Amino acid sequence: MNVILKTFAVLALSVASAATAIAHSSNEKNPYIVHRQGIYQVAGGHINALKAILMLGHPATTDINYHAKAMLEAFKHHGNAFPSGSDKGKTHAKQNVWTDAEDFKQHGQDAGKALMALIKASESDDMKLIKSKFAGVGKSCKNCHDEFRKKGSH
Numbered sequence: 001m002n003v004i005l006k007t008f009a010v011l012a013l014s015v016a017s018a019a020t021a022i023a024h025s026s027n028e029k030n031p032y033i034v035h036r037q038g039i040y041q042v043a044g045g046h047i048n049a050l051k052a053i054l055m056l057g058h059p060a061t062t063d064i065n066y067h068a069k070a071m072l073e074a075f076k077h078h079g080n081a082f083p084s085g086s087d088k089g090k091t092h093a094k095q096n097v098w099t100d101a102e103d104f105k106q107h108g109q110d111a112g113k114a115l116m117a118l119i120k121a122s123e124s125d126d127m128k129l130i131k132s133k134f135a136g137v138g139k140s141c142k143n144c145h146d147e148f149r150k151k152g153s154h
């Protein structure tokens with residue numbers, strides 16, 4: 001097979017598997033649910049990468065700042081993630097997201113502050129400080145999940 005044909009064969013394969021991955025991810029049709037879960041998954045991916053670096057000894061310490069910033073950037077694209085009507089569908093959001101909207105918003109702001117503290121710390125070489133700010137971020141995610149996300153969800 002020549003190079004161009006090979007490239008197309010590989011491309012065709014990856015398009016097929018991307019379509020399968022999308023088909024498998026969820027049958028949810030509410031755009032707000034699909035969108036916000038996608039953004040949370042992006043944040044979750046960066047948290048996992050940071051955990052590998054900060055807690056399991058992965059050597060990519062120069063990427064800590066990237067992951068922290070990318071997480072904040074992802075959340076900036078959350079937009080109005082929980083408009084009324086976006087409780088209709090397969091969501092793990094609890095009803096109090098809508099009934100205690102002020103408290104929910106406060107938890108979001110706390111997470112934003114924790115992320116900014118991690119970004120700032122990651123501009124230094126102080127690993128102890130970075131780790132403590134990372135713990136702060138993890139706590140801010142958990143605080144909100146404990147209160148506003150259904151138990152047993154991933």
Ligand code: HEC
Nearest residue numbers: 037040041043044047091092093107108111141144148149
């Ligand atoms: C202000 C509240 C709040 C904060 C802060 C928050 N989350 Fe969430 N998170 C939620 C809610 C609510 C859901 C459920 C969304 C749904 O199912 O519609 C969720 C869902 C998720 C999911 C599952 C997405 C899926 O596929 O269903 C992941 C992963 C996640 N959050 C990661 C994080 C991480 C990492 C952080 C911290 C950096 C964080 N969250 C901070 C409220 C929050």
